[in-house]
Every structure is written in structure tokens, then in C-alpha cells.
Amino acid sequence: MPKELYGHFHPDEHHFVDKAWDWIERAAEQHAVKLTDFLDPRQALILTSLVNRHPDVHCRLDGGYSAAERKRALIAPDYRILDGEDMAMTVLSVSSGDGKFLTLEHGDYMGAILGLGMKRDKVGDIHVIEGGCHCLVTQDAADYLHMNLSQVHKVHVQTELLPLDKLALANVNLDELSLSVASMRMDGIVSDVFRLSRAKVLTPIQAGRCRVNWKLEEDPSKPLKEGDMVSLQGFGRFKVLEVEGITKKGRIRVKIGKFA
Structure with a gap:
């Protein structure tokens, strides 16, 4: 190359x-x-x-x-037609009848799957739904997960393999925040969203634990823009939904969607 x-x-x-x-x-x-x-x-x-x-x-x-x-x-x-090719993925349905799924989150399912020795890249999107979750997995990992995933964060579960047309999608819940910021600097906005001091966000950013649009970003002064997706390992992620304008005092009004 x-x-x-x-x-x-x-x-x-x-x-x-x-x-x-x-x-x-x-x-x-x-x-x-x-x-x-x-x-x-x-x-x-x-x-x-x-x-x-x-x-x-x-x-x-x-x-x-x-x-x-x-x-x-x-x-x-380029001569090969790809539209009809099998992408070899299936839906892993995880469920339990004991009602304890009310407290289980995306990270609980991901942790249980990785705890079985499964590589992250064998798992696609995870949809937390009422009574459990639907998880996209590669077909070569599906049988192993079906046979071995029996517990998620102390909750006993059952699994089932479903075709793609049975996939149930999660409702994406965003907590909307309205911020007034001096600039669009990444460290300032991350600090406000996660309610951390500016000094406390510098360490994880400079340690490579922050991503903007899934790209590693170590520069705290990087300006964010509308549509950017930001994640800080250990704290969560958010999206810059809208830059609403300038206040009379010269500050920037920003609408943030924080993933629940």
C-alpha cells in the first residue's frame, strides 16, 4: 500500500x-x-x-x-455481484421469565458474551428489548453462544437462534441536555455532559479512552460539530444533536443527546 x-x-x-x-x-x-x-x-x-x-x-x-x-x-x-450473497449472521435471542431484565443493560449482555471468551468482532449490534435482548452474531459463533450463554449478571437466561427477519429493535433513548458553552472544544463539552471537572476529563482523553465518530481522539482542544458521536470509555457516549446559536453573552447553545 x-x-x-x-x-x-x-x-x-x-x-x-x-x-x-x-x-x-x-x-x-x-x-x-x-x-x-x-x-x-x-x-x-x-x-x-x-x-x-x-x-x-x-x-x-x-x-x-x-x-x-x-x-x-x-x-x-468488481465483476462479482454481491447483493444476493449470504452475510452469515443470525439473531441470538436472550430471554428470561423472571422479570429481572428490568435492570440489565447493553453492557451486561456484552460482558456476559465476552466472558465466554468470544471476540468482540463476532458480535454486531445488541438490542435491549422488553424481557431480554436480541443480538446480531456471526453464524460461526452462534451455536457456541446458544449452548454456553446461561447467565447474564447473575440472572439465569435462555437463548434461541432466530432468522434476521425476527430481529426486534430497541427503542433508542436519548437524554437530551441543553448546554451553554464557551467553545466547541471537546474537553469542555465532555466535562459538562458527564459532570466531571475539566482536569478529570483530560486524563482519559490523553490516555486514548475517547473516540469521536469511533476514531481515537487524544487532542482535548478538538472542536466538535453537529452530528458528532463521542464516547468516553467508562462513562458512556453522546451525540451532538444541534448547535442552536449564540447567546447574548457570546456563549454557544448546544443540544446533546446522551445515550441512556
Whole structure:
């Protein structure tokens, strides 16, 4: 791969860039077809940008439903039609009849799955629904999870494998916050959203625990913009919904959607 391309990516992303370019070259030169595991939106963006640089390769992204966040990619020579290809994913339904799911959250299910030794990239989006959750998983991981996932955060559960058309989607609940900020600097907005002092948000940001649009961001002064998705490991994530304007005192009114 042209070395100058590395400049477009964070050093932590270079390993994935190399891997993605290898998939692309194999498709172009060996006519190989590659079905990836689930990619996060940043990885999908990197892969798409690299595919677009190669005239003989194309790819398809699919996460099991139209608004999926995490998606599998199918990379192939450009003459191959990809629309009808099987993306090899299924729905893992997790349920319990004891009513204790009221307190279980996305992280509880994710923790239980990873606790079985499952890699994160075998798991797509997780939808917490009434009475349990529906989780997109790769077919090669589905049977293992079906047989071994029996407990989520001390709650005994049953699992079932369902086709994609039986997927139930979670209602995304955003707690809306209206902020008045001096600037759109990332550290200031993160500090206000999570109610931390500016000093306390600097440490995790500079330690590489903050992502903007799924890209690692270590610069506390980075300006945020409308539509940005921000996550701080250990605290949660939020979306900049709207920059509403300037107050009479010259401050910026920002509407934030914090994921519950």
C-alpha cells in the first residue's frame, strides 16, 4: 500500500489499514472473496475509503438491518455481484421469565458474551428489548453462544437462534441536555455532559479512552460539530444533536443527546 496513505489514519489504526489493504489486494489479484467479522463504523469507513482507491474491487456492508451500526463487509472483485450473497449472521435471542431484565443493560449482555471468551468482532449490534435482548452474531459463533450463554449478571437466561427477519429493535433513548458553552472544544463539552471537572476529563482523553465518530481522539482542544458521536470509555457516549446559536453573552447553545 502507498505509504503516504498512513498519514490519513491514527497510528493505532495502521494494523487494521494493513489488514484491509491485504483483503483488497487478494480480491484484485487472486479473485478472492473475503467476508469480515463485524466492523465498527470507523473500520467500515477506513475499508470503504481503501476500496474506493482500487478500481478492480468493491464491497458490500451489512449489519442485519438498515440502520445497523456494526456491519460485516464482503470484499470481492468488481465483476462479482454481491447483493444476493449470504452475510452469515443470525439473531441470538436472550430471554428470561423472571422479570429481572428490568435492570440489565447493553453492557451486561456484552460482558456476559465476552466472558465466554468470544471476540468482540463476532458480535454486531445488541438490542435491549422488553424481557431480554436480541443480538446480531456471526453464524460461526452462534451455536457456541446458544449452548454456553446461561447467565447474564447473575440472572439465569435462555437463548434461541432466530432468522434476521425476527430481529426486534430497541427503542433508542436519548437524554437530551441543553448546554451553554464557551467553545466547541471537546474537553469542555465532555466535562459538562458527564459532570466531571475539566482536569478529570483530560486524563482519559490523553490516555486514548475517547473516540469521536469511533476514531481515537487524544487532542482535548478538538472542536466538535453537529452530528458528532463521542464516547468516553467508562462513562458512556453522546451525540451532538444541534448547535442552536449564540447567546447574548457570546456563549454557544448546544443540544446533546446522551445515550441512556
